[in-house]
Structure formats: C-alpha cells, structure tokens
Amino acid sequence: MNPVGELLEMLPPPMRSNLQQADQRWQQLRQGQSRAIPQVVQESRTPLATVDWDVVVCGGTLGVIIGTALAQRGWRVLILERGILRGRDQEWNISRAELAVFVELGLLTEAQLQTAIASEFNPNRIQFLGGSAVWVKDVLNVGVDPVFLLDTLKTRFLAVGGHLQEQTTFSQVVVHPNGVAIQTNTTLITARLMLDVMGHFSPVVAQARNGQQPAGVCLVVGTCAQGLPHRDTGDLLVSLTPIQDHCQYFWEAFPARDGRTTYMFTYGDLHPQRPSLQKLFADYWQRLPEYQETDLANIQILRALFGMFPSYVDSPLNFPWARILPIGDSSGSQSPLSFGGFGALIRHLRRLDAGIHEALSADMLTCEALKGLQPYQPNLSATWLFQESMRAPGDRNLDPQQINQLLQIVFQEMAQLGDPVLKPFLQDIVQFPALTQTLFRISLRHPQLTPKILGHVGLGVLLKWFPHYINLGVYHELQRLIPLLAFASQRLSPQQRYVWHRRFDSWIYGSGLDILIASSLNVRRPLIASSHTK
Ligand SMILES: Cc1cc2nc3c(=O)[nH]c(=O)nc-3n(C[C@H](O)[C@H](O)[C@H](O)COP(=O)(O)OP(=O)(O)OC[C@H]3O[C@@H](n4cnc5c(N)ncnc54)[C@H](O)[C@@H]3O)c2cc1C
Structure with missing residues (x-):
C-alpha cells in the first residue's frame, strides 16, 4: 500500500x-x-409582530465565546448549534498574553484559564533551508484545550441566562425591518440580530460572496x-x-x-x-x-x-443585509498567512463585545452600521503581499531557493531589529513603524532582493499593496487623535457616538496597535465604547 x-x-x-x-x-x-450559490437570506418589508431574542448566534464553536460575553451584559442570547457544542480534542495554539481577555471580560476565572492551558513551552524556532535559526519566546507557545474551554463557557453562558439549542441547524433567514426570522430544522426563531459563526463554509457567506x-x-x-x-x-x-x-x-x-x-x-x-x-x-x-x-x-x-x-482579498466580509453580522472564520478577519482563527477572534474580542453591545443599545443594526463592526483594516490587507511572496506560482517556475532566501533575509533582519518588530508580525499583526523599518533595512542592505520580489509577485500586486501600506501609516497617525475625539464625542447622540467609536476601533486595530494598547493600559473592557450595560 x-x-x-x-x-x-x-x-x-x-x-x-x-x-x-x-x-x-x-x-x-x-x-x-x-x-450552486445557496439562497438562504431573503428580505421582507413587513415588520415582525414580535421579536423574541436580542441575539441569535448560529454556530457554537467560537459562537459561545461572543454569545457568553453578550449574555453577561444582559442581552437575551440564543445559540443554535448544528451538532453538540463541544470543543475539538486538538489544542489551539496562542500566546498567554492574548488569553488575558477571558479573565478581563469575566468569561473565565483565573483558575479556569489556568486549567484551560493544556501545554506551555518556549522558545519557538524560525528557520529556512540552509539558513540559521531565529528563536522567539512567548508567541503561539500556549496550547488551549478546546474541550475544557468550550465546556466551561457553555456552563457560564447558561448560568448568565443564555439559551442553547443543540442539534439545531440554521437553514434560512428573512430580514425584516425590526428583526430577523430564522428558520431551523425544528422551529422559527425571531431576533434583533443574527451572528453568523458557521465558519468558512457558512451558507450565508457563500450567498454574500456570490460565487467569488x-x-x-x-x-x-x-x-x-x-x-x-x-x-x-x-x-x-x-x-x-x-x-x-x-x-x-x-x-x-x-x-x-x-x-x-x-x-x-x-x-x-x-x-x-x-x-x-x-x-x-x-x-x-x-x-x-x-x-x-x-x-x-x-x-x-x-x-x-x-x-x-x-x-479573500475583500476581507473582512461585510454582508449586504441589515441585522446579520459574520464573526469568527466566516468573517474572513484572520490573516491570510495564518490558520489561527481562534487567535484572531480572541484579539478582536474586546472590540466585538463592546461594539455589538453598543450597536444593540443604540439600535444601530442597519447594513451600513454593522459594517463598522467588521471594518477595513490596512493591517490585514497589507498582509496579502506576504502570502503572495511565500507562495510559489502555479503557472511558472521560480528559482527553487527564492522563497527560502527571501524569508531567511527578512527574518534575520527583523530579528536584528528586535522583538518589537519581530513579535507582532509573528502574531499576525503588521504595524507601520515596524514594517517601514524592515523595508528600509532590507532595501539598503539587500538591494538585490527588490527586483526578485517584483519578478515573483508582479508589479500589479505591488501597486495594489502600496495604498494599504500608506493607509497603515495614516491609521497609525489617526489613532493619536482618539483621546481628543473621544472626549469631544461624549456630547453626541448614542447613534453618532456608535459611528465614531467604530472609527476609533478601526484606526486602532487597523494599525495593529490593539496589541500594545490592550497590554500597556491593561484596560478593562471596553477599549473605546461605552461600558454601560443594558
Ligand atoms: C488543523 C487546524 C489547526 C488549527 N490550529 C489553530 C491554532 O493553533 N490556533 C488558532 O487560533 N486556530 C487554529 N485553527 C483554526 C480554528 O480551529 C478555527 O479558526 C476555529 O475553529 C473557527 O471557529 P468558527 O466557530 O468560526 O468556525 P468552525 O470551527 O467552522 O465552527 C462552525 C460551527 O458552526 C456550526 N455550524 C455550521 N453550520 C451550521 C448550521 N447550518 N447551523 C448551526 N450550526 C452550524 C458547526 O457545527 C460548528 O460548531 C486550526 C484549524 C485547523 C483545521
């Protein structure tokens, strides 16, 4: 065999x-x-007679994380899960510092978080054929036990008043002016907002992407x-x-x-x-x-x-409908370099918890308003170039050593610049100063590399990438204005404040500074949005 x-x-x-x-x-x-493109979302102009839930979360794997956060704030939350809500046996790798948000948001106690950590090790190696190793500490060096994590969150979710329907499959949804009507294999459910947490192959995503x-x-x-x-x-x-x-x-x-x-x-x-x-x-x-x-x-x-x-280049995904928001893998908000979708949600959890809470409080559930919760992030879009340059083209031959040599140089140079440059990149975060320093250093010390990259990825890709790089710099500068603007925005209506808070979030997360702000200020929730509960 x-x-x-x-x-x-x-x-x-x-x-x-x-x-x-x-x-x-x-x-x-x-x-x-x-x-065939599924047609699972329809729109109706007739208001629903009654709306039973504030939020229905479709898909329980990462859905239970955001579902519990919202239920804790007092919203009526129902999770629908096609199977049994249970984590997989294989650990999710992440960094310890990123996990602090679970305790910060009150989702886990310190002791529960310790039990959820199934393994921890240091350091991690980066090395390419023929090159020397770079070692890095405290990046993806913690394995979380998804079985324990999801089980503990499920208990917490139910304890704070959440409802769970297992073996219940989402089949379609009609968006009405005042809510959504979700048809499952067993029943019809109404809610103000539906979260699509059904993963990469969600039927709602397939309809929104329309064959793309x-x-x-x-x-x-x-x-x-x-x-x-x-x-x-x-x-x-x-x-x-x-x-x-x-x-x-x-x-x-x-x-x-x-x-x-x-x-x-x-x-x-x-x-x-x-x-x-x-x-x-x-x-x-x-x-x-x-x-x-x-x-x-x-x-x-x-x-x-x-x-x-x-x-998809067009990421994160914005749905063309009111009252439906993608979260987790369905939203396409993880880096194209990484398969760390759990880590991606955890990094955005403060923002999503506070932002969805504010959207529900201010009744900002239109298609346009929800776009603010999955905004354009130059930090994410700029990463595309890196995927292209780590990928061998399918239709032509490259020098077999091209990718190894490129990565060898880039990582050695980033290591020379130190952890503040190297670590965010390895955690799927691109920041303007770190990227600029790396680009300058490489073009000065390895001028032969630029034509090689150009030959590899093509001028078109580079030209499309450049505006994201500029936007990364613009967002980096804009986020400096937030303390001033946040003070001024206190006089605005809740709806106007919601819009500004989403802008602030997009500047912070879009410039990759969430990682610094969350750890240095040790902020209690939320980063920006108002913290009042319902
Ligand atoms: C091999 C491998 C290794 C990985 N390693 C890591 C790692 O180390 N670190 C990390 O951060 N991430 C890792 N990931 C990624 C991580 O597992 C995913 O990002 C995460 O599972 C995404 O969760 P999700 O809930 O968005 O989607 P999914 O995991 O796809 O879950 C979707 C959920 O929705 C339910 N569902 C689907 N359709 C319906 C329906 N019609 N009605 C009701 N419910 C429905 C499903 O039953 C499921 O519970 C890895 C993934 C793989 C495959």
Missing part, C-alpha cells in the same frame, strides 16, 4: 470521510466547478502523535526543502499535552495542478521522519489534522 493509503487506513472512518469531503471541496474549487473565488488558500496537514523524540521547544515556521512541484512547504511543531503536534502547510492559488490534501499527507508522511529525526515505526498517531483555509 502507498504511504498515504497506510496513513488513511490508520484514521478512524469519520475522520477519513471528513478528509475526503475536504478534498472534494478543494478539488471543485481548483477545477473551477461552480457550486478565494484569491489564495492555505493547505494544512499534520498529526498529533506520540513516540516522537521529546523536545521542550516548538517550531513556528521551518522549511526543509526548496520549491518542488510549485509548492513551498513549511512546517510547524508544538509540544502538546498528550503528544507532539506537527503540521506541514503551503500557500497556493486555485491553479488546477495544486496538490490534493491526500497528496500533501503523503508528502508529510514521507518527510516527517527526517523532520523529527525518527522512524515512522516509532510513531503512534493520536489524531490526523487537516484544513483548507480560503482567503
């Missing part, structure tokens, strides 16, 4: 069929086979396994090979509570020749012994892990 056949045989049948389904979806995407294809994908395969040589350190970004078959592979490895997690991932476009997830698994399996310096015979697989993460 071939290696991937052997690996697939080891997987429990439901996981094998999930992998085959994911591969089928990926095949349809890269072969341009259009799927992702501009890039990140393909990930891996395992959590026992029998690998024990190591107390992790790998954040490591390459072992040059570009082969139009793919540059990267590796990640994290010590986990019950073994060691290893991932192999690659960035791609929708070129029809891109490999299937099963082919990636075969490559992963073949290279794992070299990467972890062991024999396959020593390894006992606990779980196989895989994912196909689409990313």
Whole structure:
C-alpha cells in the first residue's frame, strides 16, 4: 500500500470521510466547478409582530465565546448549534498574553484559564533551508484545550441566562425591518440580530460572496502523535526543502499535552495542478521522519489534522443585509498567512463585545452600521503581499531557493531589529513603524532582493499593496487623535457616538496597535465604547 493509503487506513472512518469531503471541496474549487450559490437570506418589508431574542448566534464553536460575553451584559442570547457544542480534542495554539481577555471580560476565572492551558513551552524556532535559526519566546507557545474551554463557557453562558439549542441547524433567514426570522430544522426563531459563526463554509457567506473565488488558500496537514523524540521547544515556521512541484512547504511543531503536534502547510492559488490534501499527507508522511529525526515505526498517531483555509482579498466580509453580522472564520478577519482563527477572534474580542453591545443599545443594526463592526483594516490587507511572496506560482517556475532566501533575509533582519518588530508580525499583526523599518533595512542592505520580489509577485500586486501600506501609516497617525475625539464625542447622540467609536476601533486595530494598547493600559473592557450595560 502507498504511504498515504497506510496513513488513511490508520484514521478512524469519520475522520477519513471528513478528509475526503475536504478534498472534494478543494478539488471543485481548483477545477473551477461552480457550486450552486445557496439562497438562504431573503428580505421582507413587513415588520415582525414580535421579536423574541436580542441575539441569535448560529454556530457554537467560537459562537459561545461572543454569545457568553453578550449574555453577561444582559442581552437575551440564543445559540443554535448544528451538532453538540463541544470543543475539538486538538489544542489551539496562542500566546498567554492574548488569553488575558477571558479573565478581563469575566468569561473565565483565573483558575479556569489556568486549567484551560493544556501545554506551555518556549522558545519557538524560525528557520529556512540552509539558513540559521531565529528563536522567539512567548508567541503561539500556549496550547488551549478546546474541550475544557468550550465546556466551561457553555456552563457560564447558561448560568448568565443564555439559551442553547443543540442539534439545531440554521437553514434560512428573512430580514425584516425590526428583526430577523430564522428558520431551523425544528422551529422559527425571531431576533434583533443574527451572528453568523458557521465558519468558512457558512451558507450565508457563500450567498454574500456570490460565487467569488478565494484569491489564495492555505493547505494544512499534520498529526498529533506520540513516540516522537521529546523536545521542550516548538517550531513556528521551518522549511526543509526548496520549491518542488510549485509548492513551498513549511512546517510547524508544538509540544502538546498528550503528544507532539506537527503540521506541514503551503500557500497556493486555485491553479488546477495544486496538490490534493491526500497528496500533501503523503508528502508529510514521507518527510516527517527526517523532520523529527525518527522512524515512522516509532510513531503512534493520536489524531490526523487537516484544513483548507480560503482567503479573500475583500476581507473582512461585510454582508449586504441589515441585522446579520459574520464573526469568527466566516468573517474572513484572520490573516491570510495564518490558520489561527481562534487567535484572531480572541484579539478582536474586546472590540466585538463592546461594539455589538453598543450597536444593540443604540439600535444601530442597519447594513451600513454593522459594517463598522467588521471594518477595513490596512493591517490585514497589507498582509496579502506576504502570502503572495511565500507562495510559489502555479503557472511558472521560480528559482527553487527564492522563497527560502527571501524569508531567511527578512527574518534575520527583523530579528536584528528586535522583538518589537519581530513579535507582532509573528502574531499576525503588521504595524507601520515596524514594517517601514524592515523595508528600509532590507532595501539598503539587500538591494538585490527588490527586483526578485517584483519578478515573483508582479508589479500589479505591488501597486495594489502600496495604498494599504500608506493607509497603515495614516491609521497609525489617526489613532493619536482618539483621546481628543473621544472626549469631544461624549456630547453626541448614542447613534453618532456608535459611528465614531467604530472609527476609533478601526484606526486602532487597523494599525495593529490593539496589541500594545490592550497590554500597556491593561484596560478593562471596553477599549473605546461605552461600558454601560443594558
Ligand atoms: C488543523 C487546524 C489547526 C488549527 N490550529 C489553530 C491554532 O493553533 N490556533 C488558532 O487560533 N486556530 C487554529 N485553527 C483554526 C480554528 O480551529 C478555527 O479558526 C476555529 O475553529 C473557527 O471557529 P468558527 O466557530 O468560526 O468556525 P468552525 O470551527 O467552522 O465552527 C462552525 C460551527 O458552526 C456550526 N455550524 C455550521 N453550520 C451550521 C448550521 N447550518 N447551523 C448551526 N450550526 C452550524 C458547526 O457545527 C460548528 O460548531 C486550526 C484549524 C485547523 C483545521
């Protein structure tokens, strides 16, 4: 049997069929086979006679986090979950400092947060074929146990008056002037606001994107396994090979509570020749012994892990309807470089908790008003260039060492500039001063790199990227005005204040400064918006 056949045989049948389904979806995407666009959202001009809930959260995985925050503020919140609301067995990696928001918002006690942390290690390595290692501390070095986390939040959610309907599937929604009517497999539910937390493949997102294809994908395969040589350190970004078959592979490895997690991932476009997830698994399996310096015979697989993460230039997503807001993976607000959607929500949790609360309080639930909760962020848009430059084109050959050499130089230079430059980047945050310093240093010390990058990504991509870079600088300056404007905005109506608060949030988060402000001011919630409860 071939290696991937052997690996697939080891997987429990439901996981094998999930992998085959994911591969089928990926095949349809890269072969341009259009799927029927679901029509699950409709609009009506007739007001609803009664509205039973303030917020209905569709999808419980990350939905329970925002659902609990809103229920704690006194809103009537219902979560609908298609299956049973339970976290997956595989840990989510994040940094300890980012997790503080759970305690800050009163979602977890300090003791519960400690129990949720299943593993912690330091440092993490970054290294590219032929280059020397850069080591970094306190980035993605904590593994959170999703089973405990979601179970504890579910208990908290119910304790603060939230309602949960499991095995209840969202099927469609009608948007009325005063609320939404959500049809599930069992019943019709009315609410002022619906949160779509149904993930990347939410039917509401598919309708809003209207057949638009992702501009890039990140393909990930891996395992959590026992029998690998024990190591107390992790790998954040490591390459072992040059570009082969139009793919540059990267590796990640994290010590986990019950073994060691290893991932192999690659960035791609929708070129029809891109490999299937099963082919990636075969490559992963073949290279794992070299990467972890062991024999396959020593390894006992606990779980196989895989994912196909689409990313759209037009992100975060704004829905064209009132009263529906995407949260979590459905919103496309995580970096195109990362598959850390849990981390992305946690970083934006203060903003979303305060912002949704303010939207409900001021009745700002129109399509235009909700756009303020998923605003344009130059910090996110500027990251596109990095995905393009870490991706081997599907339709032409590059120097096989091009991506390794580029990354080797960039990371060595960022390491020289120190943690304030290196760390935010590794946490999916791009800041204007750090990026500018890096660009200057690289163009002075490695002038040969610019024409190479230009040849790789193309002038068009660079020209499209440049306005986001300028906007990053503009947002960086605009956020300095916030204390003054926030003082002046106190005289405005709640609706006008809502609009200004969303602007302030977009400047802070859009310039990547949320990470600094949250940690240095040790702010209690919310960052900007009014803190009154209902
Ligand atoms: C291999 C792998 C490794 C990862 N590692 C990390 C990591 O280390 N750190 C990190 O931050 N992130 C990581 N992630 C990403 C993280 O798992 C996701 O970002 C997160 O699960 C997104 O949650 P979500 O609730 O937005 O979407 P999903 O996880 O897709 O959950 C959607 C939820 O909605 C429910 N649902 C779907 N349709 C319906 C419907 N019609 N009606 C009702 N309910 C519905 C589903 O049952 C599910 O509960 C990883 C992902 C993968 C695949």
